[in-house]
Amino acid sequence: MIPPTSGIGAAVLALFAIVGFGAFLWRAYQLYRYLRLGRNEDRTDHFWRRVRDEIVVYLGQRRLLTRRYYGRGLTHALTFWGFLVITYGTCDLLLSGIFGRRMPGTESGVYVWILDLFAVAVLASIVIAAYRRLVIRPSRMHIALDGYVILGLIGLLMVSLLVFENAGIAAGILEPGQTPPPLAGLVHLGYSHDLALAVFSGAWWVHVVTVLAFAAYLPQSKHLHIATTLPNVFFRTQRPRGALDLIDDIEGRETFGAGSVRDLSWKQLLDAYTCTECGRCSQQCPALATGKPLDPQKIVLDIRDQLLREGPKLVGAPGDRGTPPARWAPTKAEELWSCTTCAGCVEVCPVTIEHIDKIVDMRRWLTMMEGDVPAEAQRSLTAIERAGNPWGQPPDTRADWAKDLGVPTFAEKPDAEYLYFVGCAASFDRRNQKVAEALVRILRAAEVSFAILGTEETCNGDPARRMGNEYLWQTQARQNMETFAKYGVRKVIASCPHCFNTIANEYPQLGGEYEVVHAVQLVRRLVNDGKLKLARGAAPRELVAYHDPCYLGRHNKIYDEPREALGALDGVEVVEIAPHNRERGFCCGAGGGRMWMEEKVGQRVNHKRVDQIVSVRDLVASEGAKVSKVASGCPFCLIMLDEGVGAKGVAEELKPVDVLEMVASRLEVSA
Amino acid sequence: MKILVCAKQTPDSTVRVKVAPDGRSVDAAQITWAVSPYDEYAVEMALERKDADASTTVAVVSLGAARAKDSLRQALAMGCDEAILVSGPGAEALEGLGVAKALAAVAQEAKPDVVLCGRQASDDDQGLVGAALAEALGWPHVATVTKFAPADGGPAGSVNGIDVWKEVEGGHEVWRAPGPVVLTVQKSEKEPRYPSLPGIMKAKKKEIPEKDVASLGIGASLPKPEIVKMEPPAARGGGKIMKDGDAKRTAQELARLLREEAKVL
Numbered sequence: 013m014i015p016p017t018s019g020i021g022a023a024v025l026a027l028f029a030i031v032g033f034g035a036f037l038w039r040a041y042q043l044y045r046y047l048r049l050g051r052n053e054d055r056t057d058h059f060w061r062r063v064r065d066e067i068v069v070y071l072g073q074r075r076l077l078t079r080r081y082y083g084r085g086l087t088h089a090l091t092f093w094g095f096l097v098i099t100y101g102t103c104d105l106l107l108s109g110i111f112g113r114r115m116p117g118t119e120s121g122v123y124v125w126i127l128d129l130f131a132v133a134v135l136a137s138i139v140i141a142a143y144r145r146l147v148i149r150p151s152r153m154h155i156a157l158d159g160y161v162i163l164g165l166i167g168l169l170m171v172s173l174l175v176f177e178n179a180g181i182a183a184g185i186l187e188p189g190q191t192p193p194p195l196a197g198l199v200h201l202g203y204s205h206d207l208a209l210a211v212f213s214g215a216w217w218v219h220v221v222t223v224l225a226f227a228a229y230l231p232q233s234k235h236l237h238i239a240t241t242l243p244n245v246f247f248r249t250q251r252p253r254g255a256l257d258l259i260d261d262i263e264g265r266e267t268f269g270a271g272s273v274r275d276l277s278w279k280q281l282l283d284a285y286t287c288t289e290c291g292r293c294s295q296q297c298p299a300l301a302t303g304k305p306l307d308p309q310k311i312v313l314d315i316r317d318q319l320l321r322e323g324p325k326l327v328g329a330p331g332d333r334g335t336p337p338a339r340w341a342p343t344k345a346e347e348l349w350s351c352t353t354c355a356g357c358v359e360v361c362p363v364t365i366e367h368i369d370k371i372v373d374m375r376r377w378l379t380m381m382e383g384d385v386p387a388e389a390q391r392s393l394t395a396i397e398r399a400g401n402p403w404g405q406p407p408d409t410r411a412d413w414a415k416d417l418g419v420p421t422f423a424e425k426p427d428a429e430y431l432y433f434v435g436c437a438a439s440f441d442r443r444n445q446k447v448a449e450a451l452v453r454i455l456r457a458a459e460v461s462f463a464i465l466g467t468e469e470t471c472n473g474d475p476a477r478r479m480g481n482e483y484l485w486q487t488q489a490r491q492n493m494e495t496f497a498k499y500g501v502r503k504v505i506a507s508c509p510h511c512f513n514t515i516a517n518e519y520p521q522l523g524g525e526y527e528v529v530h531a532v533q534l535v536r537r538l539v540n541d542g543k544l545k546l547a548r549g550a551a552p553r554e555l556v557a558y559h560d561p562c563y564l565g566r567h568n569k570i571y572d573e574p575r576e577a578l579g580a581l582d583g584v585e586v587v588e589i590a591p592h593n594r595e596r597g598f599c600c601g602a603g604g605g606r607m608w609m610e611e612k613v614g615q616r617v618n619h620k621r622v623d624q625i626v627s628v629r630d631l632v633a634s635e636g637a638k639v640s641k642v643a644s645g646c647p648f649c650l651i652m653l654d655e656g657v658g659a660k661g662v663a664e665e666l667k668p669v670d671v672l673e674m675v676a677s678r679l680e681v682s683a
Numbered sequence: 684m685k686i687l688v689c690a691k692q693t694p695d696s697t698v699r700v701k702v703a704p705d706g707r708s709v710d711a712a713q714i715t716w717a718v719s720p721y722d723e724y725a726v727e728m729a730l731e732r733k734d735a736d737a738s739t740t741v742a743v744v745s746l747g748a749a750r751a752k753d754s755l756r757q758a759l760a761m762g763c764d765e766a767i768l769v770s771g772p773g774a775e776a777l778e779g780l781g782v783a784k785a786l787a788a789v790a791q792e793a794k795p796d797v798v799l800c801g802r803q804a805s806d807d808d809q810g811l812v813g814a815a816l817a818e819a820l821g822w823p824h825v826a827t828v829t830k831f832a833p834a835d836g837g838p839a840g841s842v843n844g845i846d847v848w849k850e851v852e853g854g855h856e857v858w859r860a861p862g863p864v865v866l867t868v869q870k871s872e873k874e875p876r877y878p879s880l881p882g883i884m885k886a887k888k889k890e891i892p893e894k895d896v897a898s899l900g901i902g903a904s905l906p907k908p909e910i911v912k913m914e915p916p917a918a919r920g921g922g923k924i925m926k927d928g929d930a931k932r933t934a935q936e937l938a939r940l941l942r943e944e945a946k947v948l
Contacts, residue, residue: 380880380881381881383878390874394877399698406699407697407698
């Protein structure tokens with residue numbers, strides 16, 4: 013269509029464009045300067061993986077098109093894809109309006125069709141989104157004016173687009189040979205030629221001015237994410253989910269963790285710009301769900317707000333460090349200590365924000381710079397330092413559980429193929445010693461060659477690292493790695509997902525590369541390979557609920573193996589604790605060092621978890637079946653579930669067990 | 684104000700102590716050593732005073748083997764300004780009175796306003812050194828202290844008496860000491876602080892001067908009791924769980940067992 017700009021019109025449009033884009037660029041420049049306050053962090057490794065993420069997460073909208081979100085995800089995806097398509101057309105409008113030049117292909121039949129389809133789809137999506145805000149009002153959503161302004165602007169863009177197309181057709185100002193916009197042309201309003209021209213001209217101007225207003229408004233709004241998601245996804249961490257960031261050269265440093273917005277990395281600040289305030293993270297957070305002061309979305313938005321507040325001052329004053337993040341509010345430290353590092357937030361964030369890293373960086377400052385640690389956490393950190401386990405049990409009793417079982421140590425059996433890294437829980441906690449015993453029976457039945465380190469084993473360091481004491485984690489990790497090296501350990505089995513995660517995903521940061529398996533993975537493999545023979549025969553039907561431990565599931569994507577290991581047992585059927593299962597699993601409350609901290613505020617996380625399990629049990633019971641056990645694959649989950657079923661008075665009928673115990677109880681008895 | 688804290692290095696509470704083959708000493712192999720808990724409270728109490736008044740200086744002294752330096756570094760990492768180790772042949776073998784005399788010599792040189800000791804050490808639980816140190820110095824002594832502060836009044840910078848909060852049955856008393864005083868600490872206001880990493884790094888590099896115990900002139904002829912035998916507590920027998928669901932019968936059976944087997948009724 014021929015733009016309604018000639019002479020003065022083109023000049024006015026050019027002026028508007030300069031103001032609109034100028035406002036955008038000026039704000040963008042400010043934001044960039046604040047961003048550069050952040051510390052350096054290299055996010056350029058794994059280039060092709062980043063390209064793939066960009067295609068899948070950004071273009072493919074994969075994080076929005078997820079279980080239970082497909083409908084809502086689709087409205088966003090259509091709006092986004094529409095934005096990409098229509099922006100091309102917008103460039104054409106501005107270019108032709110100001111310079112009389114066209115973008116290639118905008119008058120082609122294919123483009124005109126696609127543009128029109130998307131214009132209608134976007135309009136429909138906007139109506140749905142507005143309905144959700146106005147009528148449904150989902151609790152997770154932070155409903156504010158900003159959202160309505162954005163929806164209003166997009167709606168106006170689509171309406172004005174369709175109106176000027178419709179009037180343009182009526183006025184007959186299509187370029188020679190151009191396909192008429194098919195959907196906009198469906199309606200015939202019976203305009204006179206002059207009226208059609210006037211409507212075309214008016215709607216066209218409304219459209220392009222709205223575009224420019226949108227550009228100016230965008231960087232002032234949460235809608236900035238349409239610009240920042242592109243780099244934010246590209247520069248997302250390529251570390252394994254379960255691995256925290258390494259503080260390298262720790263002996264040579266003087267400051268540790270985030271004591272200023274300057275100590276957050278530029279990518280963490282970009283995360284803060286990118287937050288869309290959708291509230292999905294908040295909805296998944298076990299701390300928030302049980303009345304703790306933590307809200308993962310607030311962690312991110314506080315960074316954004318503080319950066320915008322302090323940024324102008326800090327940009328001009330290199331020595332000024334501003335207020336430490338953990339002191340932004342009197343309750344801030346309490347927020348930070350409430351996190352179980354379950355990664356529920358990280359999992360669902362549609363724009364790949366990394367919440368845990370921020371929380372841990374702030375904890376690092378509290379712990380290593382300020383020594384400001386909750387008393388119980390301090391006790392367990394000191395216990396790790398002095399006794400090599402967070403419970404402060406006498407270190408020389410670490411292998412007592414194995415004495416009567418005759419489990420060899422590496423000192424006794426240096427040619428063992430696997431190291432069974434027992435971990436502190438299975439070494440010292442009575443209940444979890446039974447899990448270690450079960451694994452020993454399994455490994456023996458499958459004739460796996462293994463040994464333990466005995467009293468030479470020490471805490472893997474995971475609790476220390478997640479409580480913010482990176483130094484202690486490195487000390488523990490190095491000590492274990494030295495012991496591994498002493499015995500030439502190459503393959504490691506862990507029955508604790510926390511041991512598994514830190515040895516598999518974090519020891520490599522210090523040069524410790526091993527082949528690490530979690531025991532349920534190994535069990536699954538041994539059953540598949542026919543090396544582990546299970547008892548066959550008429551076992552009664554048994555329904556077992558499976559609780560996903562965060563460090564097995566979300567952090568390491570081990571969802572299927574434990575279910576398959578249970579399913580391989582005769583008569584056993586796995587019951588899903590839906591919808592809080594697999595990647596939406598609800599934490600037991602013990603991750604991130606919370607195992608050793610008191611939980612005084614709100615409901616206990618493990619009690620809420622048991623409530624969820626009980627409601628699934630009741631649902632199944634209403635169908636005439638009985639869930640008698642809840643299986644897990646983590647010693648902390650087991651302790652928490654045990655406490656939870658006891659407190660809820662269901663200990664007798666809903667017994668927490670470890671998957672390994674179930675498997676060990678069904679081993680084929682050799683004749 | 685100048686504070687001197689006396690800190691003893693004892694086996695950490697996480698250690699399962701074993702009796703050595705001679706039957707009268709502790710097997711020192713594989714022991715993790717730490718500042719005795721009450722002494723750690725004394726360090727914390729001194730640092731709490733320093734938090735309240737930055738002009739306060741806190742020195743910490745330990746008497747014993749060279750490994751006690753690790754514990755002194757812990758105290759430095761927490762925030763003490765300086766540390767002194769009294770060591771040398773015979774230092775470890777000193778008994779309470781000798782230790783008190785050696786510490787008195789250190790205190791006379793350092794001239795603190797307040798000397799803090801834990802109320803007792805976690806290894807021998809004697810509770811002697813603090814009181815004996817006061818005696819050796821000729822200073823007053825207040826026990827089971829939970830807090831202290833300089834008394835009001837007097838010219839700035841001078842210490843015009845010291846107010847001392849001490850725990851007593853069902854409450855606390857406030858005492859006032861006229862001048863230098865030895866306090867034996869029950870508990871600090873807060874739990875002993877967690878040393879910051881920069882604090883640990885700084886403490887690692889800090890010079891800890893050593894004093895030879897022989898140079899302190901404590902004399903050789905102190906009366907000294909002798910340990911003749913050490914025994915670990917008897918192993919605990921397994922408990923008994925009474926599973927009978929009937930409350931009345933369970934109670935009857937429990938009463939019978941308490942009377943006939945445990946013989947406590």
